[in-house]
Amino acid sequence: MVSIVNCSRSRGQTRTGLSNFENVDEIADSKKYDLPGYAVLNTSKGNITIELFKDGSPEIVDKFLDLCQKGHFKGMPFHHVIKNYVILGGHSQDSGGIEDWTSKRKFHRQLPTSPKHEAFMLGTTKIKEDSKAFQLFITTAPIPDSNDKLYMFGRVIKGVDVVQEIEEVDTDTHYRPKSPVGIINVILQQVI
Template identity: 85%
Template structure:
């Protein structure tokens, strides 16, 4: 038997230790699998990202829809009130945006007939006409004395004549007081919540203002509201 030379044994040993070669087909196949996995991950990520945006968008649209319903209900409310008084008709524009809670309460009382037959129990010339079923206001004389001291204060829109308001004091339904100013009153916001203004019938307000009163500013002859009509438009 022929001996294998040492040089040949060394070459044979190196060939046995060399790792087997990977074929081109195997590399392409593995690359394809990796690409498919990456594509699947990217698609899944995009799907959940889009779903999250859709849910957020749906939530926002629902809130917007609720706001639209609230606004539509607010603007479906009557915007004007016509008082049929003992001297004639007075048309009032309501401040639905500026005093929504007071306007809601006022309209609710109108629908319940609260103001039908309501008397003007105090008439203070160059100041206010007060109407209500309760006359327990107190401090009427004090009001008139204070207003003389504040005539030089700046006048804002809500301080003008022919504004309509109610007292800021928390009261029940029966004690709801109705005020119509007959002159600019600088300190009006300290006493009243203004929720409307007279836009027609200023002459009627002035006629009521001129009625005879006693020394406590109570009309000597009955004056008041006969009934109330709610209107969307005038």
């Protein structure tokens, strides 16, 4: 049974909708546990189940959940597929920051990695506050030099084979898939 739940996190608001700023932390803590813990990305190659890091990246998870509810990822293409590195998706054509860190991938392979930067992690690029863009990526190898450019907010727990199948698509010299591949929709779940 799949349930889509209310993912908004309204700080300082009681059940009646009135503000109660004395209990903001209590409300935020209680709502953190009401948020979905998993996202199932239904892609053109199959399903990928992501465990979300609600505690480690709460603001990014909130934004991701909000965008899921608004249908932002429905029909989102993977616009760059770099074998043994990363799969990138998004609607924005502003990819300057992405080009910067993807072009440097070959020079930093020898750096140590933390668990945060393992393969099969879900993340987004660090973008300007006023930007409406939300790039989404799944790593297919450790990316140790990404702290200043990327937020990791989840990990693939099911569907690694699907990620690997996407990684195998033919691309042009700029890593753009020659045939369309992307996210059909996202289903949010409390439990798996």
